[in-house]
Amino acid sequence: MITGSVGAGHNGAAAELIRRLEAMGMEADCQDFLDALPRHQRLVLRQGYALTASHLPAVFDWFFRCGERDSVARRLTLRVCTAARSGVAGWVGQGYDVVVTTFPFAAQTLGALKEDGTLTAPTVCYLTDPAPHRLWVHPALDAHLTVTEATAAEGSARYGVVMAAAGPLAPEAFARTPDPAECRALRAELGVPDDHRMALMVTGSLGLGDVVAGVRAVRAAERTVPVVLCGRNGRLLRQVSAEPGTVALGWRDDVPQLMGAADVLVHNAGGLSLTEALVAGLPAVSYEVIPGHGQANAATLAAAGIAPWPRTPEELAEALAAQAERGRVHLPALPAGYEAARVVAAFARQGREVRHSAGALCDPAFGRSFGAVLDRLRLRRPRRAVEAVEAVGVAAEVA
Numbered sequence: 001m002i003t004g005s006v007g008a009g010h011n012g013a014a015a016e017l018i019r020r021l022e023a024m025g026m027e028a029d030c031q032d033f034l035d036a037l038p039r040h041q042r043l044v045l046r047q048g049y050a051l052t053a054s055h056l057p058a059v060f061d062w063f064f065r066c067g068e069r070d071s072v073a074r075r076l077t078l079r080v081c082t083a084a085r086s087g088v089a090g091w092v093g094q095g096y097d098v099v100v101t102t103f104p105f106a107a108q109t110l111g112a113l114k115e116d117g118t119l120t121a122p123t124v125c126y127l128t129d130p131a132p133h134r135l136w137v138h139p140a141l142d143a144h145l146t147v148t149e150a151t152a153a154e155g156s157a158r159y160g161v162v163m164a165a166a167g168p169l170a171p172e173a174f175a176r177t178p179d180p181a182e183c184r185a186l187r188a189e190l191g192v193p194d195d196h197r198m199a200l201m202v203t204g205s206l207g208l209g210d211v212v213a214g215v216r217a218v219r220a221a222e223r224t225v226p227v228v229l230c231g232r233n234g235r236l237l238r239q240v241s242a243e244p245g246t247v248a249l250g251w252r253d254d255v256p257q258l259m260g261a262a263d264v265l266v267h268n269a270g271g272l273s274l275t276e277a278l279v280a281g282l283p284a285v286s287y288e289v290i291p292g293h294g295q296a297n298a299a300t301l302a303a304a305g306i307a308p309w310p311r312t313p314e315e316l317a318e319a320l321a322a323q324a325e326r327g328r329v330h331l332p333a334l335p336a337g338y339e340a341a342r343v344v345a346a347f348a349r350q351g352r353e354v355r356h357s358a359g360a361l362c363d364p365a366f367g368r369s370f371g372a373v374l375d376r377l378r379l380r381r382p383r384r385a386v387e388a389v390e391a392v393g394v395a396a397e398v399a
Helices: 009-023 039-055 057-066 072-083 085-092 104-115 149-159 180-190 211-220 234-241 255-261 272-280 293-303 313-326 340-356 365-376 386-398
Strands: 099-101 123-126 143-146 163-165 197-202 224-229 247-249 264-267 284-286
Touching: 009 272, 009 340, 039 057, 039 072, 057 072, 057 293, 072 085, 072 104, 085 104, 099 104, 104 123, 123 340, 143 149, 143 340, 149 163, 149 293, 180 255, 197 211, 197 255, 197 313, 211 224, 211 234, 211 313, 224 255, 234 247, 255 272, 264 272, 264 313, 272 284, 284 293, 284 313
Parallel strands: 099 123, 123 143, 143 163, 197 224, 197 264, 224 247, 264 284
Antiparallel strands: none
């Protein structure tokens, strides 16, 4: 498993997938893509993300959009991916039956290693973002898995690489039915009146975006209390704590319970917390979303009817009321065997069989073996997704 310690979403999905695989009797190792980079590139990638997203949003958005086409920005990104090739090649050359990544930069590095024959094991990319992006996609990878059908349809139509929905990767605690007594006790502890709506606002582990503006807009909605998760951002915690009628929280380990007690989620990036809300069935709203992938994610979620994307405080108040009134809404169940862990396990079994067969790497059947897994799991099935993609394009254009 190769993840990336930029924020917490990539690591969270990887950790949950490993837990599920180990529960199925598999063994897994995990590596951080950034550890394969030279120190200066590691610092730029980790610190540059938070710096530009928070303080240079126009630059961050420009870089994100340029990554969708052949450009200087994309070439710079691919240079970073190339710089990691030696380190990643050392990891994957240890006889693994399958290689999985939850980080887009790693997808490009792994794809290049597949192309030149350095990596022969089946390789899977799991997209943690609701909106696909070109950086996630490499035609040499054996499978691209997504959280929802909406992401799979959009990505398949846009990039010509078939993607398949494999469900969200979040701990089982989020899927449990909330206990009414526990919810009442937690709301009372937080100071949320019984006759008020609890809006759980999530800002990611880094506390990015114009959170204070979002807090004020949520608080302006009738009988609504914003309960804000500020992540590990101490400065943001102090700012939000100064806002009247608002509950400011730092890093918490009881997020499943908080989502159980909340009436609606307000997110600004579409990351791990949004995935956890999908598992919990907690209705969500996108607001004051960060540039780049945040806006792209909001557009995809809105077009799919998963989470509306209001632009004004008045629209937000209407969206909060409508979403809270829906109550708990869960994603449709996937067909048996289509869940991410089952797909990865199927590739691992095939990879192990091929790896242990005599002369496998020289056998023409080697390439067809992984194709058999794709066919059996219908991961090569064409998708009719033109209307969905057009809808997302319109939403992005309006933004």
